[in-house]
Amino acid sequence: MQLRRLPTYRRILLSAAVATVLATALFLAGGLGLTPWPASHSTAGAPEANAGRGPATGADPLAVDITTLQDRARRNPRDPVALGTLGLNYVQQAKITADPTYYPKAEAVLKRSLALDSTDNFAAMGGMAALEAARHNFAQGLDWAERAIAVNPYNATLYGTLADACTQLGRYSEAADAVQKMVDLKPGTPSLARASYAAELRGDLTTARTDMRRALETAGSPADQAFARYYLSEMAFNNGDAHQALTDAEEGLRTVPDDAALLQIRARAEAALGKNTAAVTDLTRAGQRLPLPEYVLQLGELYQSLGRTKEADQQYGIFRAEQKLFAANGVTLDSDAALFEADHGDRGQALALARESVKSRPFLDSQDALAWALHVNGQDREALAASDRALTLGTRNALFHYHRGMIQQSLGNTDAARDELTTALAVNPHFSPLHAPEASAALKTM
Structure with missing residues (x-):
């Protein structure tokens, strides 16, 4: 320019x-x-x-x-x-x-x-x-x-x-x-x-x-310190170090107690370490402090992984309501909404949302959401091309590799599927309370 x-x-x-x-x-x-x-x-x-x-x-x-x-x-x-x-x-x-x-x-x-x-x-x-x-x-x-x-x-x-x-x-x-x-x-x-x-x-x-x-x-203020601690914690978690993620989150919470974002990332680390009761408590507190769709969805998926389906469905209902509120106020729904529908709702709607998301926001996670929406709709060859675009920068993202692995498995490319699922779990063995166990189970069948 x-x-x-x-x-x-x-x-x-x-x-x-x-x-x-x-x-x-x-x-x-x-x-x-x-x-x-x-x-x-x-x-x-x-x-x-x-x-x-x-x-x-x-x-x-x-x-x-x-x-x-x-x-x-x-x-x-x-x-x-x-x-x-x-x-x-x-x-x-x-x-x-x-x-x-x-x-x-x-x-x-x-x-x-x-x-x-x-x-x-x-x-x-x-x-x-x-x-x-x-x-x-x-x-x-x-x-x-x-x-x-x-x-x-x-x-x-x-x-x-x-x-x-x-x-x-x-x-x-x-x-x-x-x-x-x-x-x-x-x-x-x-x-x-x-x-x-x-x-x-x-x-x-x-x-x-x-x-x-x-x-x-x-960082010149406690809020900025909490912000940096949050992203350090998230980076540790996303790369498989739940212990470091927990440490960074707790350091941040000592600076700003009850910070919603830090409670959320601490909960993810706690769940990865098997501290499910603490994780539910922290995610609930985060949502009470700030009812973000992210926190609502994570709590729902944690409940679902624990077999608490009624409580999970309640959270998913709240998530849908929040998405409608954001859309009504001019926010364009994109990859989060598409992935939610692909995993928990209307697969056709997931694909429509994902295609619109790529048009307005052709970022990596939009490409990944499109890949997954195509996959759940049985369009795996197109899904693989979208997955290629999601990983074009070399980003270490366990969910991206999990999605790609399941796409490769559907295409009958067993070796490639095994490589992708192994990579996903190597990057972060606890990337999702629902999908990480599915990745492990799929690998055992190979």
């Missing part, structure tokens, strides 16, 4: 307060082109601070800030800065409360802000980029990120927004360039976390861990 020069000195000397708000809000609210919650089945998006973490303990400064900005906007309805900042805060509030009804509110005030100033208003442009990313409209998010950067090419956070959109759109080289630009402009927790994620996608776990530990070292 060719960036145009700032035409006025005023663009460079925009209020420091606006720049600070943008950096904070886009980092916390997800200037990241991902899901509005951490993905349940795979490494679906770059790390984002406070996404899925729940409200901060004690007074809620974000709610206070929203009230203050609402009053300011009422007193001066032609203040683009107040409106743009309010829109950013609405996106953030949607993220940390899992309440998608904030997205239409955010869109309304951001559009009002842009109507008042569509030239220099990089904060509202960045807010629109964050909003579209949160709603899984990544092409639109990319466009807004590019427009914001054209106004202010010196804001590191905007390059994070750009990187996230490029990643979700499958433009991995461009995403890497944007991450590097972000690190060059402002090395710190947000940029290092994205660098870690980019390395993880390439299967470079050594670099990924190093960068995330640097993100932890540069």
Whole structure:
């Protein structure tokens, strides 16, 4: 992308307060082109601070800030800065409360802000980029990120927004360039976390861990420390080290007790270590603190693996209801919804959702979801091609390899199936309370 020069000195000397708000809000609210919650089945998006973490303990400064900005906007309805900042805060509030009804509110005030100033208003442009990313409209998010950067090419956070959109759109080289630009402009927790994620996608776990530990070292608040601990724990779990995952999660919980994301990843580690009662307790607490679809689905699958089918069905019903709520508020359903339907619901709907997901978000996990949806619908040759695309970067993902192994088995390619299922269990023998045992059982039949 060719960036145009700032035409006025005023663009460079925009209020420091606006720049600070943008950096904070886009980092916390997800200037990241991902899901509005951490993905349940795979490494679906770059790390984002406070996404899925729940409200901060004690007074809620974000709610206070929203009230203050609402009053300011009422007193001066032609203040683009107040409106743009309010829109950013609405996106953030949607993220940390899992309440998608904030997205239409955010869109309304951001559009009002842009109507008042569509030239220099990089904060509202960045807010629109964050909003579209949160709603899984990544092409639109990319466009807004590019427009914001054209106004202010010196804001590191905007390059994070750009990187996230490029990643979700499958433009991995461009995403890497944007991450590097972000690190060059402002090395710190947000940029290092994205660098870690980019390395993880390439299967470079050594670099990924190093960068995330640097993100932890540069964390300037307990929330940022908890964020880094969460992703260190998740990285350990995803690569088969449940003990380290438990250690990292508990370290994070000592910093921020009752953090929903840390409770969730601790539960996954506990289940892997056979501590099922503790895992159910922690997942229940996480869901009570923040009813994210991810937590609901994980609890349902844990219940199902324990033979507690009635409780599992209750969680699956809640998951479906939450998906409808997100869709009603402009969020495009994608790989999580497709995988849920493939595993627990309507296989035809799973395939329809997966095909739409690949169109709007041709990221790795969308390709994997399409592969699995094709498989459960008996279209294994097409499924294998989609699985090839899911693994094109060399990502170490047990679920991807499990899906590929079952596809190969259906095609009669026994040796390839054995290799893939063995790889899945080598990467993480506890990647799913339902599918990991199925992988082991399939290997025994070979």
